[in-house]
Amino acid sequence: MLSAVKRYQQLFAGALARCFPRTAAYLRAEREAAEPQPVKARRKKAASRSTRVSKPAGKPAAASAGIYGPAPWKIAAEQVAAMRARVAEAVAAGVIGVPSDEQWAMILARQPLTRIFAGAGSGKSTTLILRVVFMLCHLGIAPERLTVISFTNASCAELRERLSQVLAFWGYPFEAAQARQCVRTFHSAMGVLARELLGDPVWFEQLEEPGEPDNPLAGGRLRPAQQCVLRQVYQACYAEDERFRALVHGLLGSPVPESEGRRRGKPRAPLEGFRLAGEFAAVPLFEAFYVQAGFIESIGLRVDRLEPHRLACPPRERQFVEALQLFWARFEAQLAGQGMLTFNAAFRQLGERLAGEGQGVATAQLAPLSHLLIDEFQDISPQIVQWLQAVHRQLVRRGEKVSLMAIGDDWQSIYGWRGSSPELFMDFDRHFPFRGKARKSAVLLLNTNYRSIEPVIRDAEALLAEVACKQAKHSRAFRAMQAGDHGVRLVQGFDPKSRLPELLAEIRAQCEHVASRQRAERTAVLVLSRRNEPLRAIQAQLDKRLPVRCYSIHRAKGLQAEVAIILDDCLAPESHPLRNALYACSGFFRNSYDQAMRDESLRLAYVAITRGVSRVLWFVRKAQGAARLLAARG
Numbered sequence: 001m002l003s004a005v006k007r008y009q010q011l012f013a014g015a016l017a018r019c020f021p022r023t024a025a026y027l028r029a030e031r032e033a034a035e036p037q038p039v040k041a042r043r044k045k046a047a048s049r050s051t052r053v054s055k056p057a058g059k060p061a062a063a064s065a066g067i068y069g070p071a072p073w074k075i076a077a078e079q080v081a082a083m084r085a086r087v088a089e090a091v092a093a094g095v096i097g098v099p100s101d102e103q104w105a106m107i108l109a110r111q112p113l114t115r116i117f118a119g120a121g122s123g124k125s126t127t128l129i130l131r132v133v134f135m136l137c138h139l140g141i142a143p144e145r146l147t148v149i150s151f152t153n154a155s156c157a158e159l160r161e162r163l164s165q166v167l168a169f170w171g172y173p174f175e176a177a178q179a180r181q182c183v184r185t186f187h188s189a190m191g192v193l194a195r196e197l198l199g200d201p202v203w204f205e206q207l208e209e210p211g212e213p214d215n216p217l218a219g220g221r222l223r224p225a226q227q228c229v230l231r232q233v234y235q236a237c238y239a240e241d242e243r244f245r246a247l248v249h250g251l252l253g254s255p256v257p258e259s260e261g262r263r264r265g266k267p268r269a270p271l272e273g274f275r276l277a278g279e280f281a282a283v284p285l286f287e288a289f290y291v292q293a294g295f296i297e298s299i300g301l302r303v304d305r306l307e308p309h310r311l312a313c314p315p316r317e318r319q320f321v322e323a324l325q326l327f328w329a330r331f332e333a334q335l336a337g338q339g340m341l342t343f344n345a346a347f348r349q350l351g352e353r354l355a356g357e358g359q360g361v362a363t364a365q366l367a368p369l370s371h372l373l374i375d376e377f378q379d380i381s382p383q384i385v386q387w388l389q390a391v392h393r394q395l396v397r398r399g400e401k402v403s404l405m406a407i408g409d410d411w412q413s414i415y416g417w418r419g420s421s422p423e424l425f426m427d428f429d430r431h432f433p434f435r436g437k438a439r440k441s442a443v444l445l446l447n448t449n450y451r452s453i454e455p456v457i458r459d460a461e462a463l464l465a466e467v468a469c470k471q472a473k474h475s476r477a478f479r480a481m482q483a484g485d486h487g488v489r490l491v492q493g494f495d496p497k498s499r500l501p502e503l504l505a506e507i508r509a510q511c512e513h514v515a516s517r518q519r520a521e522r523t524a525v526l527v528l529s530r531r532n533e534p535l536r537a538i539q540a541q542l543d544k545r546l547p548v549r550c551y552s553i554h555r556a557k558g559l560q561a562e563v564a565i566i567l568d569d570c571l572a573p574e575s576h577p578l579r580n581a582l583y584a585c586s587g588f589f590r591n592s593y594d595q596a597m598r599d600e601s602l603r604l605a606y607v608a609i610t611r612g613v614s615r616v617l618w619f620v621r622k623a624q625g626a627a628r629l630l631a632a633r634g
Contacts, residue, residue, distance in 0.1 A: 066435030067392050068113035068404065075110055079138045083108070086137075086170060087130065095169045096126060102446055103127040107134055111442035112403035113434050115377075115425070117410070119475045120460070120610035121451025121560070124407055128375060129163050131405065132182075135371065137170050145367050148183045149374040153214045155558065156183045159375075181368065186384055187213035187343050189369065194346045196365055197353070201341035204229070216343060216418075222287060231271075233331045234286035238269035247323035248285060251316070276320065278576025289327045292320070295579065297344035298419025299586045300382035303328045306585070313581040320578065347387045354390035363398050370395055370402050377408030379420045382588040385431050404432060406441075410471050411464060412607050414554060416593075416600045423589055423596075426471055449475045451560050453614050455487030460609040462633060463626050467599045469591055482517065485614040490630050494619040496534045496567055503619065504541055507565065510615070511546050514562045521613055526561035528553050528608045534567050553608045564612030570605040571625035572598040602626050 090096045099107060103123060106116050107130045118124035132148060135141040148163075150156045160179040167174040184192075191213040194201060205216050207225035222230070237244045245267070249256045252270055273282030276292070283291075293303050308321040335341060341349075354361065369391050374380070392402045410422035424431060429440050449457055454477040464470060496503060507525055514524035524547040529535050535550040542548060551559065553566075572594075579593035589596070605626035609616050623631040 066433040066439065067389070067396055068402065068432065068441075069111070069434050070436030071112075072110040073112065073139065073403075075108070075139065080108055083134050083138045090166070090169050093169065095166060096130070097123070099127065099130065100448060102444070102448065103130075105444050106405075106407075106446065107131050109405065109442060109444065112401075113432060113441040114405045114444065115428050115441045116405065116407045116444045116446060117471055117473060118407050118446040119409055119449055119473065120412060120607075121449040122446035122475075123448075123450050124375070124446055125159065125162070127446065128373060128407060129159070129166055131373065132163060133166055133170060133172075136167070137172050141371055143174070143178055143182055146182060146371040146373075147189055147368050149186055149189065149372060150183060151185065151215055151376040151379065151558075153185060153188070153212055155375075156185060156188070159183050185213065185215045186380075187215055190343070190347055190350065190387065192368070193350055193365060194341070197361060198341065198346060198349060199339070201346065202339055204335060204340050204342045207340075213343065222290070227287070229334070230286040230290055230331070231284075233334055234284075234289075234327065235266075235269045237327050237330050239266035241326055244323060244326045247319055247326070250319055251285065251323065276317070276576070276578060277314075278574055278579060280573065285323075286327070288320075289324045289331075292578070293324060293328050294342075294344060295417075295419050296582060297342075297348065298381040298383050299421075299582060300386055300588060301582065301586055302348070311578075311581040312584060313577040317578040317581065344383060347383050351383075351387040351390040354394045355386075358394045358397075361394070363395070363400065366391060366395055367400070370400055372403070373405045373407070375407050377406040378410045378413035378422045378425045379408070379415045380424050381419045381421070382424065382586060383419070385424055385588075389431065406432075410469075411467075411473075411603055412557065412610075414557070414600055414604050414607055416596045421589060421596065423469060423591070426469065427590075445473060447473060447475055448478050449610075450478045451613055452610055453477055453479050453481045453485050453487075455481075455485070456609060456612055456614070456616055459487040459616070459630060460606045463602045463605050463609070463629050465629065467602050468595055469599060479613070482614065484513065486616075488609055488616040488618050488630055490623065490627060491617065491619045492623055492627075492631070493621065495621060496537070496619070500537060500541070503565075503567075504538065506617070507538070507542065507548060508546065510563045510565070510617075511548065513615075514547070517562070517614075521560060521562040523547055523549055523559070523561040525549075525563045525565060526551065526556060526559060526611050527565045527567065528556055528611065529567040530570065530604070531568065553604055556611055557607055560611050560613060562613045563615040563617070564609065566605075566608045566616065566618040567620075569620045569623060569625040569627045570601045570608070572601040602629075 087096070087099065091098050100123075103126075106114075106127050109131070116124070118127075128148070132146070135146060136143060148159065150159050160176075160183045163183065164174055164176070164179050191203075202210075203213060204226065206213065207229070208223045238248060246256060248270065251274060252272060254270065257267075271284050274285045274288050275282040276288060279288075296303050296306070303325055306321055306325065308318040308325075311318055311321060332345065335345075353359075354366075372388070388404075392404070395402050406425065406428065408422075408425050410425055413420065413422035413425075432441065434440055452460075457475050457477050461475065494503075507527065511524045514520045527535065527538055527548060527550040530553055532552060535552070539550050549559070549561065553570075575594050576597070583589050583591075583593040583596070591599075609618075618627060618630070620627045
């Protein structure tokens with residue numbers, strides 16, 4: 001009797017696998033997870049859990065059966081020898097610098113799933129270029145099956161130019177069109193598929209700046225054309241939906257005008273500012289809806305599937321979500337009617353299509369994404385993780401070989417307020433599972449810092465002591481100190497408005513100091529701030545001929561100067577009840593949103609400090625946030 005039941009179960013499982021392969025794979029993964037493990041394995045797993053800050057909030061449905069491997073790349077000794085010999089010739093010709101042993105480990109990596117923790121100033125860009133050269137020139141990977149993902153269109157342009165120069169030394173034909181196809185942002189790579197599969201949409205985010213899709217993380221405020229569309233949708237919702245009208249006035253704390261229904265024409269929607277708890281400033285409701293909807297979609301949720309009454313947040317936030325759902329349904333309908341899409345909607349639609357049977361998607365359309373090398377992986381979002389999973393699972397189901405090399409630094413993750421999270425990089429194996437016995441990615445470290453001197457590195461790392469969620473590592477300084485070099489000098493009690501002349505004099509003095517140095521950086525001084533107002537005031541009075549650049553800290557990532565001057569402290573924002581509730585729903589995060597923002601304020605200061613090569617000056621009114629940790633050290 002028992003054997004008959006077992007045979008029936010096997011027959012049923014076979015039918016399930018044929019008819020519902022994704023469901024079968026999920027159940028198989030769950031069954032394997034529930035099977036008893038050897039005592040040693042259980043102890044190892046328990047020990048691994050004990051080192052984590054807290055238990056993950058949930059398990060994304062896509063993180064089940066393995067995708068990558070199990071076999072490593074087939075790399076012959078002759079291929080390695082040829083690469084090393086040609087690199088030596090390139091070094092002698094002054095084309096590149098000498099790779100270190102840890103950089104060679106990345107260049108010659110054999111695993112199809114590799115994660116590289118690359119610290120600040122570790123030379124990852126040059127190493128990434130040499131990895132691409134090795135794959136194209138020595139491993140014979142076709143360029144039409146390889147894509148390098150960089151953060152912005154600007155960083156892509158720099159990477160393309162450098163890659164083309166190095167490939168030219170190798171004698172590898174690589175035209176400008178091939179370079180554009182090979183090196184892209186996530187949004188540009190997605191845009192290629194969208195043109196072919198989603199009817200070549202107009203991107204809402206680029207209404208006034210058409211062209212190659214860029215990473216919106218690097219963008220600023222909404223432009224007039226975008227605001228116009230959002231305002232139209234908001235007005236139509238308000239005029240035609242009584243429930244939405246009531247919610248709007250409830251959020252703004254004002255009664256619905258009694259005479260509204262008797263007026264001629266449509267009632268006019270209120271445009272006064274609204275501020276959610278946790279946000280920096282009040283904005284019109286239509287802008288608040290757009291910002292929060294973008295965050296919701298970025299962390300892998302759908303606005304239309306939220307259940308406001310189930311969210312663990314105050315009534316005002318639940319009321320906001322209910323109004324947002326009414327607004328967002330009309331917004332997406334209006335975009336669809338005009339042939340427009342948001343980037344988030346396109347990622348979701350393509351991901352859902354590929355996670356299914358992938359009908360109407362040719363293998364050739366996915367082929368460029370077979371072998372991915374992704375830079376700045378620490379700033380990835382759950383939504384893009386879901387899209388990547390769907391792309392590579394679909395390719396694997398079609399018998400194609402795939403690989404993923406993720407390069408990043410969780411210490412430099414500074415876009416959590418837009419939905420990104422370093423946890424996705426740290427929990428990499430959960431989201432990008434390996435099929436081998438180890439079921440883990442290969443992990444490499446680039447710990448040598450070629451940019452900053454030792455005191456700058458140590459002061460920067462001291463800020464990370466209170467970060468709750470981080471990868472433990474320790475950078476080593478390659479650059480030797482010279483006379484007059486120092487780490488962070490903290491200046492408290494500084495008001496940039498009343499003491500602007502002193503600050504300008506300090507900037508000029510630092511420029512003179514740099515001019516007296518041998519082998520100094522081209523940019524003498526980099527002035528950094530979280531806010532644009534003090535930067536504009538400095539630029540207005542600074543001599544344009546001085547080798548000084550002023551940037552927000554977010555825009556300065558990837559840049560460096562001999563001297564970094566930082567204005568203002570890096571303070572954590574106030575508690576954000578709505579985003580805490582959304583984080584809990586997402587299933588991707590182990591920490592709350594509030595904790596993520598506290599960590600991010602410290603990482604932002606770390607990024608600012610590590611822009612400096614030989615000196616860092618930090619001016620604050622009072623050391624309350626990240627600067628407090630340096631003040632405590634004396």
